[in-house]
Amino acid sequence: MSRPLEILNEVFGYPAFRGQQGEIVEHVADGGDCLVLMPTGGGKSLCYQIPSLVRRERGFGTGIVVSPLIALMQDQVAALTEVGVRAAYLNSTLSSAEAMAIERALRDGDLDLLYVAPERLMTPRFQELLERSRIGLFAIDEAHCVSQWGHDFRPEYIQLSVLHERFPNVPRIALTATADAITRDEIIHRLALEDARVFVSSFDRPNIRYRIAEKDNARTQLLDFIRAEHTRADGTTDAGVVYCLSRRKVEETAEWLKEKGVRALPYHAGMEFEVRQKHQEMFQREEGVVMCATIAFGMGIDKPDVRFVAHLDLPKSVEGYYQETGRAGRDGLPSNAWMAYGLGDVVQQRKMIDESEADDAHKRVQTGKLDALLGLCETATCRRVRLLAYFGETSQPCGNCDNCIEPPPTWDATREAQMALSCVFRAQRASGFHFGAGHLIDILRGNRSEKILQRGHDKLTTFGIGAALGEPEWRAAFRQLVAFGYLTVDHEGFGSLVLTEASKPVLRGEQKVTMRRYVKPTRTRQSSGRTSERADPTIGMGPRERARWERLRMWRTETAKSDGVPAYVIFHDATLAEIARLGPASIDALRGVPGIGARKLDRFGYELLHVVAAD
Incomplete structure (x- = not known):
């Protein structure tokens, strides 16, 4: 038995490595550099923890783990200490005396692993400490933070190339769960890993069931989902995370769920640190807590039995969605990723991109990432196939997403798409302004509202031509036209819709448009196969x-x-x-x-x- 396998067995209590873990561990333990792409819950931490212990035994010194996440540092150090590994962390939660004691332990060679934030690592004082210490390896966790094109860019990560310059003989392992091709290339370039081996594991999390629901009173839909899938026979709720875009919505959702009998807590960056810390500890240490949060919460949370992640607002990218949903089911048991999604989400995200201070290149990348997420939301085929394809992985229909379980009906909506696009054109030409979906739907359905009559839009040739479809059907149609790129959002027009070049072939009848047919959302029914029971x-x-x-x-x-x-x-x-x-x-x-x-x-x-x- 190799020494890494012995350590896996003796220290961590597992008989064999999973997937590429063994090969990665051997490579780094022998002094090789590498980039590891592995899904959340796939066992990334062992890929640097075990090589650190091996190299420590061989006399190379302490493994330094670079992490931006205080919660992850504390969780992993606690778990390592329980199994007899001499691990510590340096972050802002320590007193100066505690920090000095840990620095002394590093210098004296009394630590197997030390977790440190990138900001501290890059200080001249800490660099000097490293040079006076014996270092076995550098592990750069959450390596996607180095990419300006990624969903979680951290400027201080760019400086980490200094590790290669100042410590050329110390092996480096960079790890991430979320990186498309552009982000991977930038990680390699920024961290000077051109000669490193790249290990890419499957991004599939087969235990997670992906569901994206038509938004129709999202809170009520969320409550139905929790009661049907994640409420146990004794009335307690599974642990879960509910993501919202704004701090206000976080607090309102948590309060509303509490009123409905769900043990919910809020978490966002605007709360006092002590309150945030208390809520996080309750979520980690107690059962049945549902955390309502902005994306400020979740990174580095190792809690294995989170049974669901829900989104009440659209994330910014497939990477963000994948990383956030990946916090469910880290123990490998059945779990849910549920999201409510509507036209307002699309408009809001488009506006956020247009109104951001980013340059045009970044806006183009952000728009492309949002378009990929919209494609995932609107697909009528297997969501997992679409999700994995984004990361360059081919797969077969999974049988464990909403589209596989209940294939959505589709229809030839070419004529209706032409009606909608023509309405956008004619309303703008008649008034000199662009209009939002609500006003355009009133025109198409022939509603003689005060605004329609004031603007004379009852005289347009598109007035009333879409009366055969109800408002929800037209909202679904406009949402899909935006997702398909035939319409875009005018950020200066308060969410108004504007034709794109791509709409011209549709208007000329040269391109067919197939849409998901609108199906009125129904209440999620309780079943004997609820997730809380399947995960028992x-x-x-x-x-x-x-x-x-x-x-x-x-x-x-x-x-x-x-x-x-x-x-x-x-x-x-x-x-x-x-x-x-x-x-x-x-x-x-x-x-x-x-x-x-x-x-x-x-x-x-x-x-x-x-x-x-x-x-």
């Missing part, structure tokens, strides 16, 4: 095993409180469920349970046997 690790257990499971969970809760860490840092649900099923009577029987390494076996083995023996 006790499925198939008899009464005796379930009783063990409950005792083990109570023991874990008390132990986690005593250690001051989240329960999953002690053991994941899957490990407890395996113990409950096996009913081990000896230390040797416990030794083979996935997730129980040597340190945890020494510390918790006899306690676990005592809990199991209480049958």
Whole structure:
């Protein structure tokens, strides 16, 4: 057995590497540079933690992990400490005395791993500390932050090329879960990884079910979804995250859900730090908490049993959507990614791009990324195929997205598209202004509203020609025309719609337009196959095993409180469920349970046997 595999088994308690993990670990442990693209929950952290331990044993020194995420640092250091690894972090939460003690431990060679923020890493003082210390490797986590074309650009990441210049003999591993081809190229260029190996794992998360719903009173739709899919028999709710675009909407949604009996908390960057920290800890350490948040929340949260991620507003890109939905189901059990989406989302995102201070090149890239996300929202085929294709991966229909489970009806909407596009043209020509979807729909449906009559739009040749379709059908049509690129949003016209060059072949009858047919949203019905039941690790257990499971969970809760860490840092649900099923009577029987390494076996083995023996 190779030393990395021994460490995986002895320290972390797993019998074998997954996918490309073993090859990556061996490559970095032997001093090679690499870029790793691996989905959230795919085991990226082991790809630098184990090489750090191997190189530490070989006398090279401490592994330095560059991370922008305080929550991730704290989570991973807590988990590593539990398995006997000498790990620490340096960030703004420490006192000066605590920070100095950790710096001294680094200099004295008393640490296996040290997590540090890029801002601190780049200070002259810390660079000098590194030069006086023995360094085994540099791991650059969330490496997409280096890309100006990425969804989460951090200016300080650009400076990380200095690591290669000042420490040319120290191997570097850059890791990310979200990078399209443009972002990958920039990571390689910015971090001077031209000679590094690139490992690309499948981006597929088969346990996640993707659903995108027509927006129609989104909060009520969200509540129906939570009650139908994520409320257990005892009335408690699964852990979940609800993303909103604005801070105000975060607070209002959390309050509304609380009134409806859901244990919801708000989280956004405008809240006091102490309140944010308290809410984050409650989410991590307690069960059944739903976090309503802006994208300020989530990066670096290692909580494995988040059963759903919901979006009440459209994200900015496929990368953002993929990363945020990837926070669900990190334990591999069934989970949901649910989003409510409407025309207003498209208009809002287009305006945000147009009104941003970015230069034209960035705006073009942002528009292209938004267009790709709109294509995912509007596709009538498998969403997973479309999602993976964005990252350059081919796949087959998954059978686990809304379009696969209930294929949406489509129709030849060429004539209706011509009506809508012609209406946009004629209303603008008659008034000299562009108009929003609501006004254009009134024209098409022949509504003699005060605004229509004031502007004389009841005299247009398109007035009333679309009366056969209702307002929701026309809203869906206009949304798809924007998504297909036949219309764009005029940011100076308060969300008004404008023809594009691409609309001309449609108006001339040279191009066919196929649309998803509007289907009135229905309430999500409860079913015996709800996610909270499919994700239950006790499925198939008899009464005796379930009783063990409950005792083990109570023991874990008390132990986690005593250690001051989240329960999953002690053991994941899957490990407890395996113990409950096996009913081990000896230390040797416990030794083979996935997730129980040597340190945890020494510390918790006899306690676990005592809990199991209480049958």
